[in-house]
Amino acid sequence: MAFVTANWNPLGDAFYRKVELYEMGWSLKDGLRDCHVAAAPYGGPIAGHLHSLRNARSCLPGAIRCPLTTFSPIWGPQWKSGVVKQLGWTVGDDLLCVQEDGTVLVYDLFGSFKRHFSMGNELVQSHVLEAKVFHSPYGTGIALLSGTFRFILATNIEDLKLRRLPEVPGLQGAPSCWAVLSQDRQSKVLLAAGPDLYMLDTTACTPVIPPGLTPQASSIVHMAVSFSYKYLAFFTDSGHVWMGSANLKDKLGEVETKMKTPPKQMAWCRRPKGQQPSVVVMWEKNLLVAGQCQETIQYPFVDSVLVPEMDGVRIISGSHHELLQEVPAACEEIFKIASMAPGALLLEANREYEKESQKADEYLREIKEQDLLGEAVKQCVEAAGYEHEPETQKMLLRAASFGKCFLSNFRPELFVHMCRDLRVLNAVRDYTVGIPLTLPHKQQSVSRVLKHWACCKVQQKEEADEVIARAISVKLGETAGISYSDIAAKAYECGRTELAIKLLEFEPRSGEQVPLLLKMKRSQLALSKAIESGDTDLVYTVVTYLKNEMNRGDFFMTLRNQPVALSLYRQFCKHQEPETLKDLFNQDDDHQELGNFYVRASYQEGKLETRVSLLQSAVDEYNKAKNEFAAKATEEEIRLLRFQRRVEEEKGERVLGCSLHDTLHCLLTLGLHKQAEQLYKDFRVPDKRYWWLKLTALAEKEDWEELEKFAKSKKSPIGYLPFVEVCVKHLNKYEAKKYVSKVTPEQKVKAHLAVGDLEGAAEAAIERRSEGEVSLVLSRCSATTDRTIVDRLNRARAAAAKK
Numbered sequence: 001m002a003f004v005t006a007n008w009n010p011l012g013d014a015f016y017r018k019v020e021l022y023e024m025g026w027s028l029k030d031g032l033r034d035c036h037v038a039a040a041p042y043g044g045p046i047a048g049h050l051h052s053l054r055n056a057r058s059c060l061p062g063a064i065r066c067p068l069t070t071f072s073p074i075w076g077p078q079w080k081s082g083v084v085k086q087l088g089w090t091v092g093d094d095l096l097c098v099q100e101d102g103t104v105l106v107y108d109l110f111g112s113f114k115r116h117f118s119m120g121n122e123l124v125q126s127h128v129l130e131a132k133v134f135h136s137p138y139g140t141g142i143a144l145l146s147g148t149f150r151f152i153l154a155t156n157i158e159d160l161k162l163r164r165l166p167e168v169p170g171l172q173g174a175p176s177c178w179a180v181l182s183q184d185r186q187s188k189v190l191l192a193a194g195p196d197l198y199m200l201d202t203t204a205c206t207p208v209i210p211p212g213l214t215p216q217a218s219s220i221v222h223m224a225v226s227f228s229y230k231y232l233a234f235f236t237d238s239g240h241v242w243m244g245s246a247n248l249k250d251k252l253g254e255v256e257t258k259m260k261t262p263p264k265q266m267a268w269c270r271r272p273k274g275q276q277p278s279v280v281v282m283w284e285k286n287l288l289v290a291g292q293c294q295e296t297i298q299y300p301f302v303d304s305v306l307v308p309e310m311d312g313v314r315i316i317s318g319s320h321h322e323l324l325q326e327v328p329a330a331c332e333e334i335f336k337i338a339s340m341a342p343g344a345l346l347l348e349a350n351r352e353y354e355k356e357s358q359k360a361d362e363y364l365r366e367i368k369e370q371d372l373l374g375e376a377v378k379q380c381v382e383a384a385g386y387e388h389e390p391e392t393q394k395m396l397l398r399a400a401s402f403g404k405c406f407l408s409n410f411r412p413e414l415f416v417h418m419c420r421d422l423r424v425l426n427a428v429r430d431y432t433v434g435i436p437l438t439l440p441h442k443q444q445s446v447s448r449v450l451k452h453w454a455c456c457k458v459q460q461k462e463e464a465d466e467v468i469a470r471a472i473s474v475k476l477g478e479t480a481g482i483s484y485s486d487i488a489a490k491a492y493e494c495g496r497t498e499l500a501i502k503l504l505e506f507e508p509r510s511g512e513q514v515p516l517l518l519k520m521k522r523s524q525l526a527l528s529k530a531i532e533s534g535d536t537d538l539v540y541t542v543v544t545y546l547k548n549e550m551n552r553g554d555f556f557m558t559l560r561n562q563p564v565a566l567s568l569y570r571q572f573c574k575h576q577e578p579e580t581l582k583d584l585f586n587q588d589d590d591h592q593e594l595g596n597f598y599v600r601a602s603y604q605e606g607k608l609e610t611r612v613s614l615l616q617s618a619v620d621e622y623n624k625a626k627n628e629f630a631a632k633a634t635e636e637e638i639r640l641l642r643f644q645r646r647v648e649e650e651k652g653e654r655v656l657g658c659s660l661h662d663t664l665h666c667l668l669t670l671g672l673h674k675q676a677e678q679l680y681k682d683f684r685v686p687d688k689r690y691w692w693l694k695l696t697a698l699a700e701k702e703d704w705e706e707l708e709k710f711a712k713s714k715k716s717p718i719g720y721l722p723f724v725e726v727c728v729k730h731l732n733k734y735e736a737k738k739y740v741s742k743v744t745p746e747q748k749v750k751a752h753l754a755v756g757d758l759e760g761a762a763e764a765a766i767e768r769r770s771e772g773e774v775s776l777v778l779s780r781c782s783a784t785t786d787r788t789i790v791d792r793l794n795r796a797r798a799a800a801a802k803k
Helices: 122-126 329-335 342-354 359-369 373-386 390-404 413-429 439-457 465-476 484-493 497-504 510-519 523-533 536-549 552-560 563-576 578-587 591-602 608-624 628-651 660-669 673-682 687-701 704-713 721-729 733-737 745-754 758-768 771-780 787-802
Strands: 008-011 014-023 035-039 046-050 084-089 095-099 103-107 113-118 128-136 139-146 151-154 177-183 186-193 196-200 205-207 220-225 231-236 240-245 251-256 265-268 279-282 286-290 296-300 304-309 312-317 320-326
Touching (some): 008 296, 035 312, 046 084, 084 139, 095 139, 122 139, 186 220, 329 342, 342 359, 342 390, 359 373, 373 390, 373 413, 439 484, 465 497, 484 497, 484 510, 497 510, 510 536, 536 552, 536 563, 552 563, 578 591, 591 608, 591 628, 628 660, 660 673, 660 687, 687 704, 704 721, 758 771
Antiparallel strands (some): 035 046, 095 103, 103 113, 139 151, 177 186, 186 196, 240 251, 279 286, 304 312, 312 320
C-alpha cells in the first residue's frame, strides 16, 4: 500500500494528493506565462491565446481534430481580431473570446466561428480592463470592468440583457480584486478597493465586512469563489487566507501563509462531503494548500493555471496536467497506514488469498465477527471509483469480488455499475482521448452527455421522425436533469417541427412544453397542454398570445372550443376588459349573461338616465333568455330608481341607489310617511316586513306619539310584543307599558318581565298555570326584596302539583 500513499500529504484531519494525469505534448519555451488559458470544468477542453506583442497567435482547443484532447493542441492561425482580454467556456462547451472593445467572439468545440455579440457601445471608447466568464443558474454569464471603473453584467449570453451595476463610491482606480457571486438566483459582484469591501447588485452598492478577518489585514488583494458558489476565500496584504461562506455570514477558518506577495491565482479545493474546506494559493514558483488548521502543504512549482473542479483543482502547466484533491474518505480508510477499517482488512485478506496464505481466513473471520463484511465490500467498490490507476482499481475490485463470495444477500448492482463506470472513465482518460473525468464528474455529467447525444441525434436527417423520437425516449427514459424541451428546441432549429412536437410529448413539465409550442406556431396544441396542466398562469399566457396573434373572430371561436380557457378569459375580461366580455356574450348569444353584464354595468354609472337605459337593456336580454323572474326584478329596480329620483327632487333627500328596504327605512326615519305608504303599496311589501320597518324607524327617531297612532291604526300583523321590546331597547319603559295589555296571553309574561313588572308577570304566569313561566318569573325574583311574589308563586306551584 506504500505506493498508493506515497503522494499523500496530511493537512489537519485530512490528506491531500496530487495525481499526474498527462504529460503535455505542446512545446512552449516560456510555459504558459504569456498565455490567456481557459479550461472547461468537468475535465473539459483547454483553450489558450498567446498575448505576446511580437507573436500574437491563438491556440484554439485541440477540438479542431479531437474536441477534448488536452495534451496536443493544434495551433490556430495568426490572430487577426482585437486584443483578447479573457477566454472562457460556456455550459455548452463553446469558447468565448472577450475582446478589449467589448466584442465577444463565440467558437464551437471544433474551433469554428459561430457568432459574435457586443457587451455595450461604451466599451469601444472606455475599453475592457478585466473580464470574467461565470456560470449562473440561467446559463453562462460575463462580467466586465470598464475603463470608467463601472461593472457591466450579463447573466445569460443566450438571452443577452446587459445590466450596468451602480457606481462604487470613491473608486478612483481599478479594484485590487473582484469576483462574481451567484446567490438566491441572482448574480452579484464582490469587489475590494483598499480597506473596503463592496457587494454590487442591480440596484445598490452595499459595504460588507467579512466576519473575523484578522486586524493585521489592511486590504484584500485576491479572492476566490468555490465551484458551487457557496464559499469565498480572501488573501490579505498581511499574508492571511480567510475562508467563509459566500454570504459573508460565517467564517470557516483563517491561516497565515507567511507570504505577503499577492498570489497569481487562488482556487477552492473542496470535494463533495469533504472533511474540511481548503484553498489552493499559487505564486510564481510556489503552490500552497491552506485549510482550517494552521498547517499548510507546499509544493515546488512552475508557471501553471489552476482550474477549479467540483472535487478538486486541475493544475495545467506547459509540461504536465495534474489533479490536486482531498483524499476521499473510502480511499483514506483503506490505504491509511495501520488502518483496521473493514475495507483495509478485506484488501489484506484478498492479498493473502492470492498468496495462498491461511492469513486470508483470519482476516475474513475478523471482519465477519464484527458483521462488517458488507461494509468492507462497499468500501472497496467505492474506493475503486476514486482511483486513477487501473491497477489500483483492479486490486480493489478483486478484493470486493472476493468479499462478495461470502455474502448471501449482497446486491450485485453496486459492483456491476462501478465496473461499467470505470470502463467508461478509463476509456475517456486514455491519452488518445484526453478527458480527465473523475467519478463525481461522470455522475454529474451523465445528463449533459445524454442531452448532447440527443441533440446530435435530431440532426440526422436520414432517419424518420418517429424512429428518432423513439430512440431518444428509450435511451433517455426519465433520467434526472434532462429536459426534452431543450432537445425539441434543437430539433425545431434544424427545421424538424414534427419531431420537436413528438419529443415534447415526453416532457413532463407543461411550463417547458407550452413556450416552445407557441414559438413553433402550434397555438392550439399549446392551449390544450396548458389546460391539461391545471396552471391558470400558463393558460393566461397562451390566451394572451392567441389574442395578439389572431383576429377577433377567430380568437373567440378558438376559445369556444376550450371551455376552461373561455371561463378564465371571461374572468380576466370581467375585471380588465368589460367591453370584450360583452362581445363574447353577444357572439355566443348568451342572453342571460348579457343581462347580468348590463345589470353590473348599470351600477358603475352615475347618471340615472344611463343606469335606467342599461337596466332596460338587461330586461330585454332576460326576456330573450326567458328568465321572467330576473326581468321582473329588473323592471322593479327601474321603477324604484325613478321613485327615488322623484323623492330627491321633491324632498331633497338622497335615497338614489338604495335598496327597497333601505329606502323605506330612510323615508320613515325622515317622517315621509305618505311616500313610504305609497312605496309599500306600489311594491307590495309584505305587511309584517313593513310593520317591522316602521316600528324600528319610529323608535330610532323616538317619535312615540306617531308610534302609538301607528299601533292603533289597525291590528298589528306582528303582534304587540315587538312594540314592547323595541321601546325597552330604546330605554323607554313608560311607552312600553302601553302595549303590554295588547300582548296575547301567551306573551304576557315576557312583556311584563321586559318592562320590569314582576308582579304582573307572576299574576300572568299563575293565571296561565304554566310551570315553565312560573319558573322563569322565579328566576328573575330576588329572595329578599321580592319575598311576597316568591311565596305566592311557590304556593301556586304547590297547589298545581296537588291537582
